[in-house]
Amino acid sequence: MNQNDRRRYLIEGLLKEQPEYTNMKIPPETTRQKVLLRSLMNIRMPGEMDHAFLQIQDAYLSEENKKKGIVTLADMEKVQPDLYIWRGDITRLGVGAIVNAANSGMTGCYQPCHNCIDNCIHTYAGIQLRNYCNDMMAKQGHEEPTGQAKITPAFNLPCDYVIHTVGPIVQGKLTKQHEHLLISCYESCLRIADANEVNSIAFCCISTGVFMFPNKKAAELAVQTVKQYKEKTKSKIKVIFNVFKEEDERLYKQLLG
Numbered sequence: 001m002n003q004n005d006r007r008r009y010l011i012e013g014l015l016k017e018q019p020e021y022t023n024m025k026i027p028p029e030t031t032r033q034k035v036l037l038r039s040l041m042n043i044r045m046p047g048e049m050d051h052a053f054l055q056i057q058d059a060y061l062s063e064e065n066k067k068k069g070i071v072t073l074a075d076m077e078k079v080q081p082d083l084y085i086w087r088g089d090i091t092r093l094g095v096g097a098i099v100n101a102a103n104s105g106m107t108g109c110y111q112p113c114h115n116c117i118d119n120c121i122h123t124y125a126g127i128q129l130r131n132y133c134n135d136m137m138a139k140q141g142h143e144e145p146t147g148q149a150k151i152t153p154a155f156n157l158p159c160d161y162v163i164h165t166v167g168p169i170v171q172g173k174l175t176k177q178h179e180h181l182l183i184s185c186y187e188s189c190l191r192i193a194d195a196n197e198v199n200s201i202a203f204c205c206i207s208t209g210v211f212m213f214p215n216k217k218a219a220e221l222a223v224q225t226v227k228q229y230k231e232k233t234k235s236k237i238k239v240i241f242n243v244f245k246e247e248d249e250r251l252y253k254q255l256l257g
Contacts, residue, residue: 001059011036013049042109042112042113042122057126057127061126065092069092071086071088073200084238085256086202087242087243088244091121094158094159095159095201095202098154098163098202098204099206101116101117101118101165108129116209116210121162125155125156128155129154132155136150146166147188151164151192167207168181168185170207170213170214174213174217178213183225187229194233200238200240202242215251216251219252219255222241223241223252
């Protein structure tokens with residue numbers, strides 16, 4: 001079975017779960033098929049799936065992730081001892097853990113093909129991640145508080161773990177409480193990484209973008225918190241500041257030299 005066969009199989013399987021889409025025609029073009037598959041994965045509610053589907057999904061995602069290219073620490077710019085900057089798609093990183101800027105529901109983004117990091121991570125990890133997160137949150141019995149973190153397997157991603165944290169949403173003026181909560185996100189992620197013997201962690205720009213935390217202040221707090229944590233705990237964890245925008249790359253390079 002090649003990638004085209006796998007993709008059609010997965011689309012057909014997901015369409016069968018959605019009665020309103022039973023008459024939908026699968027487009028012949030590869031690009032449109034990929035968009036349809038991602039959309040169906042994004043809107044799928046948590047739930048069990050048969051073993052054959054999961055096997056084919058895992059083979060498909062493994063191949064797609066390889067095509068994108070796996071990036072390791074050796075490919076990154078080391079700017080200070082144990083500190084790195086890398087600009088690009090966080091789902092390509094073959095590191096100990098990547099950090100997901102999650103929402104309080106913690107089961108991913110349900111908007112088809114949304115470009116947020118939460119959507120990308122769940123898409124390329126596979127449907128197992130949403131199911132795992134759903135079980136975790138059902139046991140917890142309430143939404144995830146802002147500033148805390150949870151660790152999960154990475155499933156089909158090249159990293160070992162995903163650490164999910166809910167950052168503060170800034171509506172209006174930035175406050176000290178917003179800053180305190182963002183600091184708590186970074187500290188919580190680092191603590192849970194060390195507790196699980198993770199040797200490297202890639203932070204996205206938590207709370208910037210749609211959560212509206214000012215980029216410059218967010219970068220300053222991220223660098224300050226990581227340095228203070230490592231100094232206080234003597235942690236040997238390697239930290240990657242993963243950025244997607246040129247503006248954020250410039251900010252982190254200014255802060256780290």
